Amino acid sequence: MPVPWSTERRCTFIPDVAERGLQVRQLWxxxxxxxxxxxxxxxxxxxxxxxxxxxxxxxxQSLDLYDITDLVIKKYIPYHDLQWQMDESDPEVAKRYSWAELVCA
Known part of the structure; x- marks a missing residue:
């Protein structure tokens, strides 16, 4: 299924956790x-x-944040990493970023 954000870029690392908020467009x-x-x-x-x-x-109407996190976000991020075939020395590093880092430019 196509996703509404670009899959042609890698995630952007945002070092300050306070700056990882989502924009209205990203939530939409x-x-x-x-x-x-x-x-x-x-x-x-x-x-x-x-x-x-x-x-x-x-x-x-019945979705909650637990459903969104467990069924979508936690499953999509590793799938996105497989598409890019990330070459990390530690394979767990690829799974340690947030949704905001994935969808921001």
Whole structure:
């Protein structure tokens, strides 16, 4: 599924954590992407949440930040790194950046 931000660049390192806030446009792009994922039924409730909820498709109105973090952000960042085939001496380094660093120019 296409993402609403550029995948042709690598993440930008922002050393000061206080400067890692998202702009309104970046939040809007994430919203569009999440709505697409919900509409195509790509997001399902994980097994650890509840017995009656397992495997149920998530709707846009029922998403919370835990769903967004666990089902989208934590899965997309390593996938993005695989596309770039990062050549790091420590493979865990590639997974230690924030969403803001991924989507900012």
């Amino acid at each position: 792009d994430l919203t569009i992407f999440l709505k697409r994922l919900c509409k195509t039924k790509c997001l399902t409730r994980p097994a650890a949440v509840g017995e009656g909820e397992v495997g149920r498709w998530l709707e846009w």
